[in-house]
């Protein structure tokens with residue numbers, strides 16, 4: 219299994235399975251295909267399915283990695299502790315490998331979001347110190363959101379998750395987290411499919427005799443970013459793991475980095491609609 223080492227010394231798989239809209243069968247299939255890291259969130263409503271999948275496939279807890287997220291309505295010190303405890307209960311486990319704040323601002327009207335983020339982070343630091351979480355993370359935090367945490371935290375974030383794919387790399391955030399030694403995880407690493415028809419992606423898929431999805435995922439891997447693809451069929455799950463079986467040369471990486479904007483998921487922490 220390909221792995222990555224976080225800034226606190228924890229080792230995690232180098233690819234994760236995205237579980238948004240993934241049901242029990244998908245999660246069981248992903249386990250069978252070899253995925254060992256599952257990106258979950260209370261918001262996805264499938265934490266119970268994930269624990270059932272682990273039970274049915276007989277996989278031991280120590281062999282899999284789970285990231286959990288604190289949803290907007292659960293932010294704050296006490297409510298974070300309560301929400302996390304509920305997530306653990308649904309996941310039928312006594313720890314999470316990674317715990318993240320899902321969004322930096324629960325809504326655009328809240329002016330005191332910085333204080334709310336810090337209160338939430340303090341609760342996560344307590345969980346970390348107690349060993350109930352092995353690493354902490356930020357999801358959808360732009361650098362200025364993250365700076366609020368980094369300038370006041372006792373436990374550094376180890377992971378930052380945001381939308382990242384060919385044609386939408388969010389360079390300022392990527393560079394910021396790289397400088398800070400924080401692992402970037404890509405949500406929508408194949409842009410929910412929208413990137414697969416890009417002419418350069420298609421050209422390189424032919425050149426390297428792989429699929430467009432594999433080009434997108436390999437691009438993440440070579441950028442030092444951990445992709446979190448979601449797929450419904452076992453064939454696609456297997457295909458996506460194939461991103462570790464070839465390499466894109468430097469010139470083609472530079473070309474991929476400069477693909478013109480291909481759009482984004484429509485979710486942004488500072489814009490209405492997220």
Ligand SMILES: NC(=O)c1ccc[n+]([C@@H]2O[C@H](COP(=O)([O-])OP(=O)(O)OC[C@H]3O[C@@H](n4cnc5c(N)ncnc54)[C@H](OP(=O)(O)O)[C@@H]3O)[C@@H](O)[C@H]2O)c1
Pocket residue numbers: 235236237238239257258320357358379380404405406407408409410411414431432446447448449450451454455457458
């Ligand atoms: N932190 C956040 O706020 C946030 C936000 C969004 C997502 N996420 C995480 O990121 C994960 C992935 O993001 P995502 O689901 O938005 O986007 P994605 O993984 O980029 O795209 C998933 C879509 O691509 C298709 N697909 C997968 N593999 C394929 C292949 N080999 N060939 C062709 N099509 C393929 C899937 O179709 P089928 O399902 O039909 O196979 C699905 O429609 C989520 O599940 C979630 O865990 C986090």
